[in-house]
Amino acid sequence: MKKLMQNIYEIIGETPMLNLSRIVKHYGVEGQIYAKLEYLNPGYSKKDRPALQMIQEAEESGELIPWQTVIELTSGNTGTGLSIVCQSKGHPFIAVMSEGNSMEHARMMRALGAEVVFVPQCKGAVKGQVSGKDLELVEERAKELTVERNAFRADQFKLASSCRAHLLHTGEEMWEQSDGKIDVFLDMVGSGGTFEGCAEALKAHNPAIRCYIVEPENAAVYAGHPLKDEGRHKVQGCGYAMDLPKIKQDKIDGLVQINDEESLQMARDLARLEGCFVGISAGANVAAAIKLLRCPMFLTFLPVTKSSVYVF
Numbered sequence: 001m002k003k004l005m006q007n008i009y010e011i012i013g014e015t016p017m018l019n020l021s022r023i024v025k026h027y028g029v030e031g032q033i034y035a036k037l038e039y040l041n042p043g044y045s046k047k048d049r050p051a052l053q054m055i056q057e058a059e060e061s062g063e064l065i066p067w068q069t070v071i072e073l074t075s076g077n078t079g080t081g082l083s084i085v086c087q088s089k090g091h092p093f094i095a096v097m098s099e100g101n102s103m104e105h106a107r108m109m110r111a112l113g114a115e116v117v118f119v120p121q122c123k124g125a126v127k128g129q130v131s132g133k134d135l136e137l138v139e140e141r142a143k144e145l146t147v148e149r150n151a152f153r154a155d156q157f158k159l160a161s162s163c164r165a166h167l168l169h170t171g172e173e174m175w176e177q178s179d180g181k182i183d184v185f186l187d188m189v190g191s192g193g194t195f196e197g198c199a200e201a202l203k204a205h206n207p208a209i210r211c212y213i214v215e216p217e218n219a220a221v222y223a224g225h226p227l228k229d230e231g232r233h234k235v236q237g238c239g240y241a242m243d244l245p246k247i248k249q250d251k252i253d254g255l256v257q258i259n260d261e262e263s264l265q266m267a268r269d270l271a272r273l274e275g276c277f278v279g280i281s282a283g284a285n286v287a288a289a290i291k292l293l294r295c296p297m298f299l300t301f302l303p304v305t306k307s308s309v310y311v312f
Contacts, residue, residue, distance in 0.1 A: 002014065007088045007089075008042050008084055008088050009042075009048075009052050009084060009085045009088050009089070011041070011042050012041050012042060012043075012048045012049060012051075012052050012081075013041070013048075013049060013052075013169050013170075013173070014173065015036060015037050015038055015040050015041060015173070016037050016040070016177070017034050017035065017036055017037070017173075017174065017177040017178065018034065018035045018037055018274065018276070019032060019033070019034055020033040020034070020035055020270075020274055020286065022273040022274055023266075023269060023270065023273055023274060023286060023290070024293075026269065026273055027290045027294075029290055029293040029294055030293065031293045033286065033289045033290075033293075034174075034177075034178060034182075035274075035276070035282075035286070036170065036173070036174060037276070038170075039276075039277075039278055039279075039282075041081075042084055043077065043080040043081040043083075043084050044077075044080070045077040045080070045081070046077075046166075046170065046194055047077035047078040047080070047081045047156075048080075048081035048084065048085075049081075049165035049166060049169060049170060050078065050081070050156055050161070050162035050163075050165040050166070050191075050193055051078055051081030051082045051084070051085050051154070052081070052085050052165065053161045053162065053164055053165035053168075054082075054154045054156070054159050054161045054162055054165075055070065055082070055085050055086065055089060055091070055154065056161075057161040057164075058152055058154070058161070059089070063152060064091070064152040066090065067090055067091065067092075068091060068150075068151065068152055069091065069092045069093070069094060069149045069150070069151040069152070070082060070086050070091045070092070070093045070094070070151060070152050070153075070154050071093075071094045071096065071142055071145050071146050071149065071151040071152070071153055071154070072093075072094075072095065072096070072142065072153065072154040072155065072156060073095075073096045073097070073135070073138045073139055073141075073142040074095050074096070074097060074101075074105075074156075075097070075098070075101050075102070075105070075130060075190070075236050075237035076097070076101055076102050076104075076105025076106070076108075076109075076236070076237065077105070077237055078154075078156050078191075079093075079095035079097070079105065079109050079114065079116075080105060080108055080109055080112070082095070082114075082154055083095070083108075083109045083112035083113060083114040084112060086113075086114070087112055087113045087114075091152075092113075092115070093109075093113070093114045093115070094114065094115045094116075094117060094145060094149065094151065095109050095114050095115070095116045095117070096117045096119060096138055096141050096142040096145060097116060097117070097118055097119065097138065098118070098119055098121055098130045098134045098135070098137070098138050099118050099119065099120055099121050099127075100121045100125060100126070100127055100128055100129060100130040100134055101130055101236060102128075102236060106118075117141065117145065119134075119137050119138045119141045120137070121134045121137070122134055122137060124230070126232055128234065128236070129232040129233060129234060130236060130240075131219075131230065131231050131232060131240070131241065132219075132231065132240040132241045132242040135240050135242070156191045156193060157191045157192070157244065157245060157246070158245055158246075160246075162191065162193040162246070163192075163193040163196050163197040163246050164197065165193065165197065166193060166194050166196075166197025166198045166201070167196075167197035167198075167200050167201050168197075168201075170194065170197065170198055170201075171197060171198040171199075171200070171201025171202050172201055174198065174201075174202065175201065175202060175205050180205060180206065182202060182206070182209055183209065183210065184209065184210050184211075184212060184289075184292065185198055185199060185202055185209060185210075185211045185212070186211070186212035186213070186214055186256065186285060186288055186289060186292070187212075187213065187214060187285060188213075188214040188215070188235065188238045188239065188258075188281050188284045188285050188288070189213055189214070189215070189238060189239075189244060189247065190237045190238045190239075190240070190281075191244065191246065192244030192245070192246040192247040193246055195211070195213060195247060195251070196246045196247050196248060196251060198211075199211040199251040200251065203251070210253040210254065211251055211252065211253050212252075212253060212254045212255060212256055212288070212292065213247075213252055213254075213255050213256075214255075214256050214257075214258055214284055214285055214288040215239055215255060215256070215257055215258070216231075216233035216235055216238070216239035216257070216258065216259070216260070216284075217233075217257045217258065217259045218231055218232055218233045218239075218259075219231040219232075219233055219239045219240070219241035220255070220257045221241045221242065221243070222252065222255050223255040223257060225257070227241055233259075233260055234260045234263070234264070234280060235260070235263055235280050235281050235284055236280070236281075237281060238281050238284070256288040256291055256292060258284045258287050258288050258291070260280075262283075262284070262287040263280045263281070263283040263284035263287055264280055264283060265283070265287075266282075266283035266284070266286045266287040266290075267279060267280050267282060267283030268283075269283075270282065270283060270286060
């Protein structure tokens with residue numbers, strides 16, 4: 001048990017794992033699905049981990065000096081984590097967001113002391129559905145502001161420290177909490193840091209663990225599918241239909257595609273059946289786990305006590 005904390009960022013991590021037995025029973029599949037309850041972090045997501053790791057490592061190396069401004073593009077979760085960490089450590093933080101992202105996240109970041117800069121979406125974009133093209137526009141503005149404000153860029157897509165947060169902590173926690181009884185890990189990828197870090201950590205313990213990327217059906221670029229409806233989907237912060245620099249192909253054992261309705265329905269079922277009030281990306285991960293356990297071809301690769309582990 002953690003003792004008395006002096007700073008809010010010390011609470012980040014060491015989240016519990018939950019056996020989703022009611023979901024498994026409701027969907028009539030064999031096996032076990034374990035959820036890493038990352039929404040119990042102070043910023044309500046797994047993105048608190050890379051936020052803390054990026055700032056800590058930059059401070060230790062001298063790349064980030066006291067009171068220097070920090071900037072990052074975000075759909076909301078990484079920005080919330082950085083708002084918490086930066087506020088506690090005395091760094092002004094600027095979150096750069098697409099206008100298609102959640103206003104609730106923007107209000108939360110502002111309440112935590114962050115400055116939020118909005119970037120208009122690309123022509124023809126749909127509000128609430130942020131594409132890779134929208135992200136490119138946000139990236140351009142983030143680069144401009146980094147120079148203008150002489151800021152440190154907490155680049156979740158490129159910094160190795162973002163991935164190390166999950167390599168050193170999340171993956172190791174899952175291994176310990178499950179007593180190593182993991183057959184499969186899967187994750188709906190955003191920046192790719194969670195997938196790469198956890199996959200590397202888990203495969204170091206047991207190379208036979210199979211690691212799957214989850215993608216929206218409309219933006220399944222890793223599966224080699226053409227974009228549907230210009231890659232639009234409702235899973236914010238994930239499925240940008242672009243190659244992610246941190247993900248190594250040798251860590252990908254398979255891919256699962258999930259649509260918006262499957263993701264939304266599973267998020268509702270997680271609340272109703274398991275008491276987990278989570279978002280659509282969590283719903284996508286669990287729906288993908290159910291889909292894997294229903295696939296006869298997939299099951300041939302698993303032992304009798306098959307399990308699936310994922311993060312939300």
